[in-house]
Amino acid sequence: MVQLFHNRYQPEKLIGRGGMGKVYLMMDTHTQRRVAIKECLTCEQDASLVERIKREYYFMTKIKHPHLVTGLDFFHLQGRYFIVMEYVEGFTISDFLQQYAHSISLEQQLQVAAQICSAVAALNENGIIHRDIKPENIILTPPGLTPKLLDFGVAKAVNGELVTITKTNNIVGTPAYMTPEQIDLRIEMCGNLDVFSLGVVFYQFFAWMPQSPFFSGQIVSTLDRIVHSELPPLFPETQDAQKRYVSQVIAWALRKNPRERIGSVQQLQELLCQRNVAQMNNIPQTHTSPKTFTPNLSTTSVKKNATFSYIRILLLVVANSAILLYLNYKAPISSKVNDKNEMTTYAKIEKSFAVPVTDYTPQLIEFYDKKSSSLYHQGMLLYRMREKNHAYKKKAIEIWQKDARNVMSQYQLFYTNMIELIITAENWQQLRIENLYQQSKQCISSLEKNRGKSPTYMKMLQMCRDLQEILDIITVYQKVSQRQQITEFFEQKLLGNGFGNLLLACRKETRLSKKLEFLHRALRMIPHEELLYVKLLEVYKEFEFYDKATFLYQYIQSNINPHLLRPDVEMLQVFMRQGKMDKARQMIEKLTPYKIFKNRDVQLPYCEYHFFAGNDNLALDILKDTSRHKLSEREKNFREGLRMAIHKKFENKPVMTILRATKLHVQKGNLELAEKQIRYVEDFIAKNKRSLKKMLLLRLQGLLYRVKLPLHSKQQKMIDVSIKKVPTLLGGSMSIVNTFRFAKKRNMDLSSQHVQLLKVRCDTYTFRFVYADYLFHNRKYKEAIIYWQKAKQAAPSFRRYFAEKQQEAWRQVNKIE
Structure with a gap:
């Protein structure tokens, strides 16, 4: 696969992951176009699954239509099948309904629906029934919301051209969008299955429902609703003639009896396009009572047949356990415990000991010892609270070691040790990884023996292999002589390995802009890892993406781990630098009981807080205490800048330190005082411009520029350094991002040169959301929506954040139009 990637397809990023495999965004070097490559994981012996994969590609190439995704290539390599298809950017109808509710008119919705019908009708005309139409399979491409139909994995050729892969009694399709005749085989099929599925999708689409109208939360009751229940009118009690017409058309498409349903998707498309309200009376009306409809059967046997259907549905569900397994396999493995009640109980117990009398909390440890839950879960819950008391982590490891025969405890010990390695791996040459190698081999061996028992074990096995690849890379690094090329080596070797990207982001040699790139890439691959979010919050703080940092902090508290304290420390600095001292004080009060301010890496933020609070003497005392610790070069520079800011004496001091204090x-x-110090630095640069080394001069000019932007912004002055000269100064990621931030506040236009520089200096994700903000403030709302959507695809954890911004842009578009 690696050879294939490098010879024909150049990888860009992983854009999707599902039960059938992964989807990569790549560049086709032969055509110079971006393509999506679907890597289908399969077993060579499973002939039906292989046939399904081949069939999907066959359909993609057979039908050419503007609203159908096109297949470009197909190949088999090292036991895996790959489908190359056109890359479609946009968002699914499912996402659109949840994030942009009521953002477009009914007329626009009808246009989209008609285009979708056009695509499905093209399939039907070629003798193909899709059988799995659902909102997740339809992409809307902005700004015109042009739909594209994806995924032909369960489509069926009715003319016999292809072998049918599903047996007679198997359920095929997504339960909430299936047809009655797919569930109850006594109902005669008439070739209009897709009409019913489209009716369900359109009902949900027009009603702005987040889920299928038949969805009940349980597969059996959902299928029963499809067979026996009638939906209420789409637009009940409306006086609008067009809405009443659409409501009747959708009701006609949703008839349980295929013979009474709209005959074809082509006919449904014509009804939605023509919308002849005068012909409403010609639409056949249903006379069936809700909850009692049984096709082709007399109404006297309803109860008997309903019972029979229940039994059949249950048997079908059991027979199709593989489908249920696939549906439940989508969620990533997380460090969270599945038992929410147990988690709540532990959280309440922990809260009662939130202010420990000593550094050790024996009562809490004793509570865990007596708890009847598994040792693995006891260890996990203690480990989640490791930052509140070091004894929790120590006890968690002891529990897992005692339970080492349990494959999950064995895995967690290895995983925890590897995360510790990633955090501390600043000098790879001195790392001792022999024991970790031994752990990885034992863990992989145990998981391979048990992988058939649960999807959880399969996911753990994959992560163990990814982590072992990290150990392989470090081994190679320790042997090579030209280590400056290690970053390029990593990027090529670890495509799709989230832990590798996280490791690179944690290295002290990595530039801030590259850290952001590695973390955003890792976010799509290992969204369960707590350290990833903490590091990302730290980088957002340094880049001054304060609104994104606030959202990320709330996400960590709600979805990742509310017991982590490091995010609180990062937000303490965010609040201080925003001037929100009341919120900063609340963070101090929250952190104080845990004695975290004694830690080396937290003392400087604590000192910074007292500087902003005006407690200079206390701040100086804390600075003296930091001399006992071994600080990184970055921490030393910050400490000196903080010391100068407290003393307010800067003459004859290093200019870089002066700028940090400024x-x-x-x-x-x-x-x-800040303006006075800036003039001093400007005079210094003017006097020593010829004697300063070029790189040092560029660094000084760049830092000076980044300090002057917020100063002049606060002074409400026009900046005296022309924005247009920025590319000739430093042009680093921080400088160009701050330029766009300043231009946004001042409603200034920037040149295409600035846009290009932003694209070159920043990773793709950062470029997209920074440029989208700039476009929005320049009233280019539709373009901003596109770039926010692209950013959202790169970072799914921020979907709600970008959705709120897109909603605001849609509101502005509707006002204008």
């Missing part, structure tokens, strides 16, 4: 004065509001 930045703190700007954030605190000491604008006169």
Whole structure:
């Protein structure tokens, strides 16, 4: 696969992951176009699954239509099948309904529905029934919301051209969008299955429902509703003639009896396009009572037949356990415990000991020892609270070691040790990884023996292999002589390995902009890893993406782990630098009981807080205490800048330190002193411009520029350094991002040169959301929607954040139009 990637398809990123495999975004070097490549994981012996994969590609190439995705290539390599298809950017109808409710008119919805019908009708005309039409299979491409139908994995050729892969009694399709005749084989099929599925999708689409109208939360009751229940009118009690017409058309498409249903998708398309309200009376009306409809059977045997249908549905569900397994396999493995009640109980117990009398909390440990849940879960719950008390982590490891015969405890010990390695792996040359190698082999061996028992074990096995690949890379690194090429080596070797990207982001040599790139890439691959979110929050703080940092913090508290304290420390600094001292004080009060401010890496933020609070003497005492610790170069520089800011003496001091102190004065509001220091640095640069080394000069100019932007923004002055000269200065990621931030606040137009520089200096995700903000403030709302959508695809965890921004843009578009 690697050879294939490098010879024909150049990988860009992983864009999707599902039960059948992964989807990559790649560049076709022969055609110079971006393509999506679907890697289908299968077993060579499973002939039906192989046939399904081949059939999907066959359909993609057979039918050419503007609203159908096109297949471009197909190949088999190393036991895996690959489908190359056109890359479609946009969002699914499912996402659109949840994130942009009521953002477009009924007229626009009808146009989209007609285009979808056109695509399905093209399939039907070629003798193909799709059988799995659902909102997740339809992509809307902005700004015109042009639909594209995806995924032909369960389509069926009715003219016999292809072998049918499903047996007579198997359920095929997504339960909430299936037809009555797919569930109850006594109902005669008439070739209009897709009409009913489209009716369900359109009912949901027009009603702005987040889920199928038949969905009940349970597969059996959902299927029973499809067979026996009638849906209420789409637009009940409306006086609008067009709405009444659409409501009747959709009701006609949803008839249980195929013979009474709209005859074809082509006819449904014509009804939605023509919308002849005068012909409403010609639409056949249903006379069946809700909850009692049984096709082709007399009404006297309803109860008997309903019971029979229940039994059949249950048997079908059992017979199709593989489908249920697939549906439940979508959620990633998480460090969270599945038993929510148990988690709540532990959280309440932990809260009662939130202010420990000593560094050790024996009562809580004793509680876990007596708990009847599995040892693995006891360890997991303690480990989640490791930052609140070091004893929790120690006890969790002891529990897992005691339970080492349990494959999950064995895995968690290896996983925990590897995460520790990633956090501390600053000098790879000195790492001792022999024991970790031994752990990885034992863990992989145990999981391979048990992988058939649960999808959880399969996911754990994959992560163990990814982590073992990290160990392989470090081994290679320790042997090679030219280590400056290790980053390029990593990027080529670890495509699709989220832990590798996280490892690179944690290295001290990695530039801030590259850290952001690695973390955003990892976010799509290992969205369950807590450390990833903490590191990303740290980088957002440094980039001054404060609104995104706030959203990410809330996401960590709600979805990742509310017991982590490091995010609180990062938000303490975010609030201080925004001037929100009341919120910063609340963070201090939250953190104080856990004695975290004694830690080396937290003392400087604690000192910074007292500087902003005006407690200079206390801040100096904390600075003295930091001299006992071994600080990184970055921490030392920050400490010296903080010391200078407190003393307010800067003459004859290093200019880089002066600029760091100036930045703190700007954030605190000491604008006169900040301006005085900036003039001093400008004079220094003017006098020593010829003697300074070029790189040092560029660094000084770039940092000076980044400090002046927020100063002049606060002073409400026009900046005296022309924005247009930025590319000739430093042009680093921080400088160009701050340029766009400043231009947005001042409603200034930037050149295409600035846009290109932003694209080059920042990773794709950062470029998209920074540029989208800039476009929005320049009233280019539709373009902003597109770039926010692209950013959302790159970082699914921020879907709600970008959806809110897109909703606001849609509102502005509707006002204009």
